[in-house]
Amino acid sequence: MPELIKYARRDIVRRGLAPQVVEQVKDALLTKDNTRGVDSKLAYTSSVQEKTAGVLFLLGEGVNYYNHEIAAAFIRVLDRVQVSYTLLREEPCSGKELELLGYRQEAKEKAGSMAKRIQATGCKSIVVSDPLSYDALKNDYPAWGLSLDAEVLHVSEYIQRLIGDGKLGLKHTGDKVTLADSEFLGRYNSIYDAPRAVIRAAAGDGFTEMQWHHSYLQATGEAAITFEGKLFDKGRELGKKISRKAEDIKADVIITLSATAKNNIAATTGLKVMDIAEFTAGLMV
Incomplete structure (x- = not known):
């Protein structure tokens, strides 16, 4: 923004x-700790056992409260490669949404609390599903003087590393697969190659770009919180623009990089729409 x-x-x-x-x-x-005041008991992380570990998996609001299947898929990946990992019990918000709304002081306070929770896990790698949380940890936290003492990776970057290191293999899929780029991962963090590498590891030449991609991507609504005096409710309009482009190239599957993107696009098409963690978990060998 x-x-x-x-x-x-x-x-x-x-x-x-x-x-x-x-x-x-x-x-x-x-x-x-979420934009809609949902009870924390409904969060995926409401009952997880927090511990010290080498890898910390951060979900973000969308996955934590609404799309538990994405969290479950990535945890299957972590279990398959047998790494030491943890989640934060009742995962707090990163502060990013507060920053976007104009509440910088409150955002910094939330960020400070999150940073302390992260440091307490002793992790060396923070793997993030939510692009907004990723952007906060990668860019806002350092700007606010917060040190995490750990690398910050998006799920797609971490999976790409696992594949590149030979720790994870994917079986071939004959589906024609396309990707909906993330505005926060792409435009603000230049993460374009990692998700494509993951998809190509399984789809090969079956990976096909839509008309608008990379820096010309179409927004999925990741940072849309309020609009015209109410909570943002135009997600389907954004999703339809993307699903039409996927249908134009006769794709079978649309891969997304956030819960928001998955929900907004899936609501507008009969094509299969899945997060990159789900795509990976379903093709592991």
């Missing part, structure tokens, strides 16, 4: 002029 927009939002917040829905989202993030 352009710095000018973030500055304008911070100014609106400082002046006490934030719309009611924005205030409600802020309160939900501060008290429930």
Whole structure:
């Protein structure tokens, strides 16, 4: 998101002029660690056993509260390669959504708490599913003086490494597969190659690009929190633009890189839509 927009939002917040829905989202993030105030008992991480480990898997709100199947898929991958891993019990928000809404001080406080939780695990690698959380840990935390003492990887980067190191193999799929790029992974972190390498490891020449990809990607709604005085509800409109392009190239499968993208696209098409962790878990050998 352009710095000018973030500055304008911070100014609106400082002046006490934030719309009611924005205030409600802020309160939900501060008290429930998610934008919609969902009970933490419904989170995937509500009952996990937190421990010290070499790898920390961070889910992000979408996977933690709504798309548990994505978390389960990546955990199958971690189990297959037999690495020492952990999750954060009742995983807190990263602070990214608060920063995007203009609440920088609150965002920094949440980030500080998250950083302490991460450091306590003793992890050397933080593997993140949610692109917003990834961007926060990779860019915002260092800018705010927060050290994690661990590398930060998106799930697709970690899987690519496992394949490249010979620790994970994928069987061939005859499906025609395409990829919906992530705006936060792509435009702000230049992560384009890793997910494509993972897909090609199984699909080979069956991987086909849609019309709009890489820096010309179509937004999936990852950072869309509020719109026109209410919670954002235009996800299907964004998803339809992408699913049409996938249908144009006669794809069988659309791979996504966030829970938001999966949900918004899947709601608009009969094509198979799956997160890259699910794609990987389903083809492991």
